[in-house]
Amino acid sequence: MTIRLFFSPASPFVRKVMVAAAERGVAVEKLASAAWPIRRDPNIVQHNSTGKVPCLLTQNDEPVFDSRVITQYVDAQGQSGATLYPQDARRFQVLTLEALADSVLEASLLHRYENVLRPEDKRWDEWSRGQMEKVDSGLDDLEGRWFDLLSQQFHAGAIATACLLGYLDFRFPEKDWRSAHPRLSAWFAEVSARPSMQDSFPA
DSSP states (O other): OEEEEEEOTTOHHHHHHHHHHHHTTOEEEEEEOOOBTTBOOHHHHTTOTTOOSOEEEOTTOOEEOSHHHHHHHHHHHOOSSOOSSOSSTTHHHHHHHHHHHHHHHHHHHHHHHHHHTSOGGGOOHHHHHHHHHHHHHHHHHHHTTTHHHHTTSOOHHHHHHHHHHHHHHHHOTTOOOSTTOHHHHHHHHHHTTSHHHHTTOOO
């Protein structure tokens, strides 16, 4: 099974899909894209009107987006490994954990856009602080309430969390999130050695 995916090597949401595909034995044909927060790629827009990546195309050119939907699609096509979405009582817990990690990731992206893309004289410090507060409280929650579920297996929630932490290291190297989150730090070091994580390292 091969999926076609509009690809951006620095996108943490694209990385989620790449990791999921590798874990489930699904090959990926990378479609070039020029997605950008303030300029949309018309090649993507004709399939996904928001112009965002990731966007998957089925064999019939039907679009599938966003990353949470694509990850479930990939899981359904899986040819190896365990399902990324347990079919027992944990299913909605895993879905909620994935949503939490994605929300924290979105906050970190908004913080970066505010401080990198917006003209300096138009930047809003309170907005940036508000986004980083979401990141910090989310990390606290992952270290605490969600850690047992997170560490059970490399399911969709764990993949989303790993991609979130990888993005923080990639875009916010000055942020020391590890000191206050030792369990999360040790877990991330372990899962980062997985081939799916190594092969999808952002560039």
